[in-house]
Amino acid sequence: MTAEHVSLKDLENKNEFIRRHIGPGEQETAEMLAELGLGSLEELLDNTIPGSILQAEPPAVGEAHTEAETLVYLKDMLAKNKMYRSFIGMGYHDTLTPTVILRNVFENPGWYTAYTPYQPEIAQGRLEALVNFQQLTMDLTGLDLASASLLDEGTAAGEALGLARRVSKNKNSNLFYIDENCHPQTIDVVKTRAKGFDVDVIVGPATEAVNHDSFGALIAYSDTYGQIRNPQSLIAELQGQKCIVSVVADIMSLILLKSPGSLGADAVLGSAQRFGVPMGYGGPHAAFFATSEKHKRSLPGRVIGVSIDQRGNKGYRLAMQTREQHIRREKATSNICTAQVLLANMASFYAVYHGPEGLKNIASRIHRLTDILAAGLKNKGATLQNDTWFDTITLQVKDKSAMLARADARKVNLRIFDDNRVSISLDECTTRDDIVCLWDIVLGEGHGLNVDTLDSQITAKGSASIPAELVRDDAILTHPVFNSYHSETEMLRYIKRLEDRDLALNHSMIPLGSCTMKLNATTEMLPVTWPELGRMHPFVPVSQSEGTRQMIRELEDYLKIITGFDAVSMQPNSGAQGEYAGLMAIRNYLESIGEGHRNVCLIPASAHGTNPASAAMAGMKVVVTACDENGNVDVADLKQKAEDMKDQLAALMITYPSTHGVYEEGIREICDIIHANGGQVYMDGANMNGQVGVSKPAEIGADVSHWNLHKTLCIPHGGGGPGMGPIGIKQHLVPFVANHSVIKLDGPNPESTAISAAPWGSVSILPIPWAYIRMMGSDGIRKSTAVALMNANYLAKKLAEYYPVLYTGRNGRVAHECIIDIRPLKAASGITEEDIAKRLMDFGFHAPTMSFPVAGTLMIEPTESESKAELDRFIEAMVQIRHEVARVENGELDAENNMLVRAPHTLADILDNEWDRPYTREEAAYPVPSVARSKFWPSVNRVDNVYGDRHLMCSCPPVESYQD
Numbered sequence: 001m002t003a004e005h006v007s008l009k010d011l012e013n014k015n016e017f018i019r020r021h022i023g024p025g026e027q028e029t030a031e032m033l034a035e036l037g038l039g040s041l042e043e044l045l046d047n048t049i050p051g052s053i054l055q056a057e058p059p060a061v062g063e064a065h066t067e068a069e070t071l072v073y074l075k076d077m078l079a080k081n082k083m084y085r086s087f088i089g090m091g092y093h094d095t096l097t098p099t100v101i102l103r104n105v106f107e108n109p110g111w112y113t114a115y116t117p118y119q120p121e122i123a124q125g126r127l128e129a130l131v132n133f134q135q136l137t138m139d140l141t142g143l144d145l146a147s148a149s150l151l152d153e154g155t156a157a158g159e160a161l162g163l164a165r166r167v168s169k170n171k172n173s174n175l176f177y178i179d180e181n182c183h184p185q186t187i188d189v190v191k192t193r194a195k196g197f198d199v200d201v202i203v204g205p206a207t208e209a210v211n212h213d214s215f216g217a218l219i220a221y222s223d224t225y226g227q228i229r230n231p232q233s234l235i236a237e238l239q240g241q242k243c244i245v246s247v248v249a250d251i252m253s254l255i256l257l258k259s260p261g262s263l264g265a266d267a268v269l270g271s272a273q274r275f276g277v278p279m280g281y282g283g284p285h286a287a288f289f290a291t292s293e294k295h296k297r298s299l300p301g302r303v304i305g306v307s308i309d310q311r312g313n314k315g316y317r318l319a320m321q322t323r324e325q326h327i328r329r330e331k332a333t334s335n336i337c338t339a340q341v342l343l344a345n346m347a348s349f350y351a352v353y354h355g356p357e358g359l360k361n362i363a364s365r366i367h368r369l370t371d372i373l374a375a376g377l378k379n380k381g382a383t384l385q386n387d388t389w390f391d392t393i394t395l396q397v398k399d400k401s402a403m404l405a406r407a408d409a410r411k412v413n414l415r416i417f418d419d420n421r422v423s424i425s426l427d428e429c430t431t432r433d434d435i436v437c438l439w440d441i442v443l444g445e446g447h448g449l450n451v452d453t454l455d456s457q458i459t460a461k462g463s464a465s466i467p468a469e470l471v472r473d474d475a476i477l478t479h480p481v482f483n484s485y486h487s488e489t490e491m492l493r494y495i496k497r498l499e500d501r502d503l504a505l506n507h508s509m510i511p512l513g514s515c516t517m518k519l520n521a522t523t524e525m526l527p528v529t530w531p532e533l534g535r536m537h538p539f540v541p542v543s544q545s546e547g548t549r550q551m552i553r554e555l556e557d558y559l560k561i562i563t564g565f566d567a568v569s570m571q572p573n574s575g576a577q578g579e580y581a582g583l584m585a586i587r588n589y590l591e592s593i594g595e596g597h598r599n600v601c602l603i604p605a606s607a608h609g610t611n612p613a614s615a616a617m618a619g620m621k622v623v624v625t626a627c628d629e630n631g632n633v634d635v636a637d638l639k640q641k642a643e644d645m646k647d648q649l650a651a652l653m654i655t656y657p658s659t660h661g662v663y664e665e666g667i668r669e670i671c672d673i674i675h676a677n678g679g680q681v682y683m684d685g686a687n688m689n690g691q692v693g694v695s696k697p698a699e700i701g702a703d704v705s706h707w708n709l710h711k712t713l714c715i716p717h718g719g720g721g722p723g724m725g726p727i728g729i730k731q732h733l734v735p736f737v738a739n740h741s742v743i744k745l746d747g748p749n750p751e752s753t754a755i756s757a758a759p760w761g762s763v764s765i766l767p768i769p770w771a772y773i774r775m776m777g778s779d780g781i782r783k784s785t786a787v788a789l790m791n792a793n794y795l796a797k798k799l800a801e802y803y804p805v806l807y808t809g810r811n812g813r814v815a816h817e818c819i820i821d822i823r824p825l826k827a828a829s830g831i832t833e834e835d836i837a838k839r840l841m842d843f844g845f846h847a848p849t850m851s852f853p854v855a856g857t858l859m860i861e862p863t864e865s866e867s868k869a870e871l872d873r874f875i876e877a878m879v880q881i882r883h884e885v886a887r888v889e890n891g892e893l894d895a896e897n898n899m900l901v902r903a904p905h906t907l908a909d910i911l912d913n914e915w916d917r918p919y920t921r922e923e924a925a926y927p928v929p930s931v932a933r934s935k936f937w938p939s940v941n942r943v944d945n946v947y948g949d950r951h952l953m954c955s956c957p958p959v960e961s962y963q964d
């Protein structure tokens with residue numbers, strides 16, 4: 001185009017973001033379409049998607065906006081927030097994210113774009129950081145074994161209920177007892193879990209727990225009002241009644257308090273938010289969970305263990321995977337899949353950076369400021385409810401409305417109760433001036449109190465607000481990792497060293513089927529760390545969060561338009577949580593119409609493991625339906641089962657496009673069958689990348705569906721979390737989705753209990769999907785899906801010559817992902833899908849999804865963000881690997897000693913003086929010339945899973961093992 005014939009409008013209309021998000025350019029797209037025998041992307045859609053579900057037009061989410069404009073718009077919107085200092089507590093505290101962690105972890109794609117560490121050889125960095133998190137948890141809780149993060153404190157408490165139910169010897173009891181002084185949202189979430197399991201709950205004073213015959217109890221250590229009681233004798237008494245006792249604790253307080261483990265607790269849990277992770281108006285942050293050795297098989301969540309690699313060196317990897325929902329399905333002990341890895345890593349780095357002394361200083365300063373605040377108030381005659389505390393005091397105020405007016409004038413939030421009480425909770429950001437300000441608020445100005453004077457008095461007589469018998473006296477965080485990186489230079493290099501061991505999207509494509517590893521654009525990511533989002537407490541009066549709530553509403557509206565649902569529940573903070581939330585809504589709805597006896601959940605054999613696990617947690621009976629040889633749901637079998645069980649049928653869970661990577665033609669019929677037999681349709685929307693902009697789940701027949709915003713809608717995977725799994729619902733289900741005990745939501749029944757701790761889930765990552773949709777606009781999101789299909793079909797076509805593509809739909813097309821079958825190769829050569837996965841590392845690629853949904857296969861999902869050049873590099877690697885397999889097959893290479901079985905190759909291999917292999921060093925490390933361009937060296941050789949589980953070790957390994 002020449003300049004003189006272009007208008008300003010033309011220039012401005014050329015949206016650059018769509019082009020930047022989508023990998024293939026115009027020329028590449030034309031070439032790839034030609035390869036598929038197609039003339040346009042719309043033709044590809046017609047050719048691939050069943051006409052019965054294909055939307056003629058893209059959903060009306062509006063025009064595409066530029067990156068710059070989107071940021072300005074959001075900044076203006078968030079300016080409507082009123083930024084107060086919050087002393088609300090309740091499990092959320094302001095924190096100082098060390099800037100070296102903020103910039104180099106939280107804002108660093110090397111950390112945030114990585115995947116769950118299923119391929120340990122290229123994930124040793126985050127695995128080490130997670131082991132540090134586990135060690136930190138074990139040290140602070142005083143227990144033997146910790147997991148690598150759960151979703152939030154509320155759901156962690158729910159998991160404690162689940163653990164108690166499984167391991168308690170009190171099999172006659174169906175009662176779980178909850179200390180009424182736990183945080184209200186924690187109680188709320190546990191109530192939901194209890195309902196799912198058909199467990200009875202009593203919420204009452206901790207001391208009265210012994211008067212009830214319960215299989216489990218949850219006790220607050222530092223309760224919601226700030227009081228600290230010694231739980232030791234209560235725990236012992238309860239355990240004497242075969243009750244499993246879990247303690248919910250504040251992570252910062254545990255630095256000064258005796259560990260609950262040492263006081264006898266069976267499990268200890270809580271939020272790790274205040275270790276450097278912004279409040280984010282509710283999240284994301286990591287919860288910690290620890291238990292004793294004897295309950296290790298029931299520990300919820302992922303656990304990182306230490307094993308050895310092929311050279312006998314230390315290698316981390318996910319341990320005890322056989323407990324997970326992927327394997328155990330409806331017998332799984334928990335449905336947790338995506339957790340909070342990025343945030344757990346931030347918390348662990350916070351501990352590494354500050355070290356035991358630094359943390360002690362932070363905690364002691366918070367505690368001392370609380371002592372001073374309390375002393376001043378007491379001097380002036382205030383009545384404190386608690387006589388012990390770490391950081392929180394609760395008091396009676398005389399003139400509540402005058403006090404509230406003073407607080408408002410000073411832009412300060414306290415926790416306000418219905419009666420005349422308020423609570424004040426301090427944090428590491430609290431200053432001396434804040435204390436004076438808090439006195440001014442509670443007492444009115446002119447109180448004459450002085451911080452230093454009171455401090456001298458306390459210093460002289462000693463603080464007594466932590467009972468002497470509960471003062472921590474054991475050494476914590478003695479491991480060298482917590483004692484070595486306290487200068488910024490050392491810390492920066494430690495973070496970088498770990499980052500360099502991990503392969504993330506900033507190196508190469510991560511073609512994990514079902515996981516949708518697409519671009520996490522920088523513009524989408526920027527707002528995540530804006531203080532307007534980060535420093536807002538989730539329980540501020542809603543009048544202060546207008547800007548943020550507008551963003552949430554706009555995102556909800558986008559999602560409704562894209563999916564066709566009537567309403568959205570934003571609470572679930574992972575896909576699996578969405579499943580659970582949706583099934584609980586179905587259950588509540590069925591009860592409301594007198595159909596509460598319906599409890600059968602049909603699930604196709606190909607379903608993701610979280611589906612049956614979630615169904616079991618919702619109290620449903622899982623009935624598996626068959627798939628036919630083309631990978632489709634066997635409609636005849638489904639129909640038969642639905643009709644046979646028509647009096648008990650509650651729901652069907654179905655993934656669309658299917659986990660086999662095809663658009664099933666029968667989907668509408670399937671939904672009709674379920675409805676005709678009195679059931680509800682739950683659509684697992686993890687594969688929404690095959691639907692956004694081209695078809696609508698609600699219109700196809702789903703009643704409820706979750707979407708993994710961390711897959712389809714660009715939230716990065718963070719190395720295994722955070723995620724968001726909001727659900728879309730049809731009108732009849734709206735009253736039955738989660739509400740919240742602290743912040744009441746419009747729509748759901750007021751008495752509905754919560755799914756997550758925060759009312760709208762992990763809000764600070766919502767600008768990502770919001771910005772994505774706004775910058776792509778209607779046409780952009782449709783194009784995105786079309787290109788995702790094109791990329792998958794291009795790969796399938798190119799690879800089909802070398803590897804059989806297992807399932808295809810109409811016209812031989814796949815959806816947004818494809819499965820290649822490795823079983824024939826394995827039969828002929830002995831080379832397994834795992835060998836191929838490990839060999840891909842030598843080419844600098846992360847393996848596709850292995851053995852899901854079919855054992856012995858690889859599921860490849862390129863997404864729309866990968867360019868043709870990157871796809872061609874991947875194809876080149878896969879073709880080269882096929883040639884290598886052929887050499888094993890025809891006996892040219894030894895079956896045990898070849899570049900596939902011995903993959904991945906490390907620098908240590910290549911530099912080894914002894915080279916006893918029938919292939920060259922060059923073939924090992926530079927299998928194709930393009931690898932040399934930017935070689936990624938796995939930091940360990942293949943990690944031995946069996947050894948790791950036999951010699952289970954989930955703490956930081958001894959120092960010597962670091963000196964390699």
Ligand SMILES: *Cc1c(COP(=O)(O)O)cnc(C)c1O
Pocket residue numbers: 336337338514515574575576577608610611655659684686687708723725
């Ligand atoms: C990823 C996935 C889930 C689980 O989502 P999480 O966010 O990891 O809990 C469920 N179903 C399918 C098909 C998935 O791919």
